[in-house]
Amino acid sequence: MSDCIFCKIAAGEIPANFIYQDDEVVAFKDTNPQAPVHILIIPKKHVANILEADEALLGTLFGKVKKIAASQGLSEKGFRTVVNTGDDGGQTVHHLHLHLLGGRFMQWPPG
Numbered sequence: 094m095s096d097c098i099f100c101k102i103a104a105g106e107i108p109a110n111f112i113y114q115d116d117e118v119v120a121f122k123d124t125n126p127q128a129p130v131h132i133l134i135i136p137k138k139h140v141a142n143i144l145e146a147d148e149a150l151l152g153t154l155f156g157k158v159k160k161i162a163a164s165q166g167l168s169e170k171g172f173r174t175v176v177n178t179g180d181d182g183g184q185t186v187h188h189l190h191l192h193l194l195g196g197r198f199m200q201w202p203p204g
C-alpha cells in the first residue's frame with residue numbers, strides 16, 4: 094500500500110532498526126519504546142489489522158515470537174505481546190503489527 098509507513102519500512106524505503114527478516118515477516122525496533130525491548134513484528138504483505146488477516150498469516154506472525162524473543166534475551170524472564178486493533182484498541186498504524194515488549198515487569202491491566 095503506497096502511503097503506508099510500515100509497507101515502506103518492509104520495502105526498505107524508510108530506515109528502521111531491523112532485528113529480523115524473512116520472506117514473510119520483518120521485525121524492527123519501535124521508535125517510541127514503551128519498555129527496554131520494544132519490537133514490532135509485521136507481515137510484509139499489507140493487511141490493516143487482525144480483522145483483515147487470515148488464520149495462516151496470524152499463525153505466521155505469532156510463530157516468529159519465540160525466536161525473536163529469544164534473540165532479544167527475553168526467554169528467561171518473559172515478555173508481553175500486544176496487537177492493537179481499531180480505534181478502541183488504540184491502533185495508530187493501520188498495518189497489522191505485533192508489539193513484543195520486555196526487559197521490565199509489565200503491569201496488568203493496561204491503561
Ligand code: 5GP
Pocket residue numbers: 098109110121122123124125126133176177183184185186187
Ligand atoms: P499501534 O498504536 O498502532 O499499535 O502502534 C504503532 C507503533 O508504531 C507505535 O508504538 C509507534 O511508536 C510505532 N511507530 C510509528 N511510526 C513508526 C516508524 O516510522 N518507525 C518505527 N520503527 N516505529 C514506528
Ligand code: ZN
Pocket residue numbers: 094097098099100101138139140187188
Ligand atoms: Zn502497509
